[in-house]
Structure formats: C-alpha cells, structure tokens
Amino acid sequence: MYEVQCLDFVLTEKSVNLFEKNQYILNVDSGSNKTKIKNWIELFFNVKVIGVNSYRPPQKKEKRGNRKQIMKHRMHYKRIIITLKPGDSIPLFPSK
Numbered sequence: 001m002y003e004v005q006c007l008d009f010v011l012t013e014k015s016v017n018l019f020e021k022n023q024y025i026l027n028v029d030s031g032s033n034k035t036k037i038k039n040w041i042e043l044f045f046n047v048k049v050i051g052v053n054s055y056r057p058p059q060k061k062e063k064r065g066n067r068k069q070i071m072k073h074r075m076h077y078k079r080i081i082i083t084l085k086p087g088d089s090i091p092l093f094p095s096k
Contacts, residue, residue, distance in 0.1 A: 009092055010079065022084045027077045030056070037080055041090075048085040054078050 009015075010025040018025065028037060034052040041049050056078055084090070 011092075018081070022086060022088070024082045024084070024090055026080045026082065028080050030076055030078050032078065034080075037082075041082060045090050047088040047090060049082055050085055051083040053081040053083075 008027050010027060012025075015025040034054060037054075038049045038052050041047065
C-alpha cells in the first residue's frame with residue numbers, strides 16, 4: 001500500500017537524547033515524502049505521529065585523480081525525525 005523503504009534507525013548520542021522528547025531518527029529512501037512516511041509509521045508501529053521533519057545529510061567530497069576533487073552527493077537517503085504523541089513509543093529492539 002505505502003511504498004516506503006525504511007533503511008534503519010539512527011543510534012547516535014543526539015538521537016538517544018531525542019528519545020526523551022519522544023522523537024526518533026530514521027534513514028529512509030530518498031524518493032519517499034513526509035506523508036507516505038507518516039502513514040507508513042502509523043500503520044506499521046500502530047502509533048500516532050505528530051510531526052515529521054526531513055533533511056538530507058551533507059555532501060561528501062569524492063576524490064578523482066591526483067588533484068581533482070569533485071562534489072558528488074553519495075547519500076541516497078533522507079534522514080527523518082519523527083515526533084510521536086506522548087505515551088506512544090517505537091520498540092527499537094524487538095523482544096523474543
């Protein structure tokens with residue numbers, strides 16, 4: 001129904017601090033938009049999403065040859081910050 005390719009959750013110091021604010025950071029496919037992502041998260045995890053913010057990570061320099069540096073966007077994903085309704089949560093590590 002919703003074609004969103006969720007690549008992975010981002011577990012960094014910043015993202016762990018955002019868990020206290022009920023926010024989660026994910027990497028998703030660059031072709032996905034905010035509406036698709038919101039609907040997918042609500043259906044898949046059975047939670048209520050309040051807000052979705054997205055951005056692309058910065059470009060990386062890729063070196064070609066001895067002296068040339070070409071700016072090339074190697075990131076083929078978006079980074080999404082999802083804010084959930086208070087009381088809802090997403091299990092990061094599934095229980096057995």
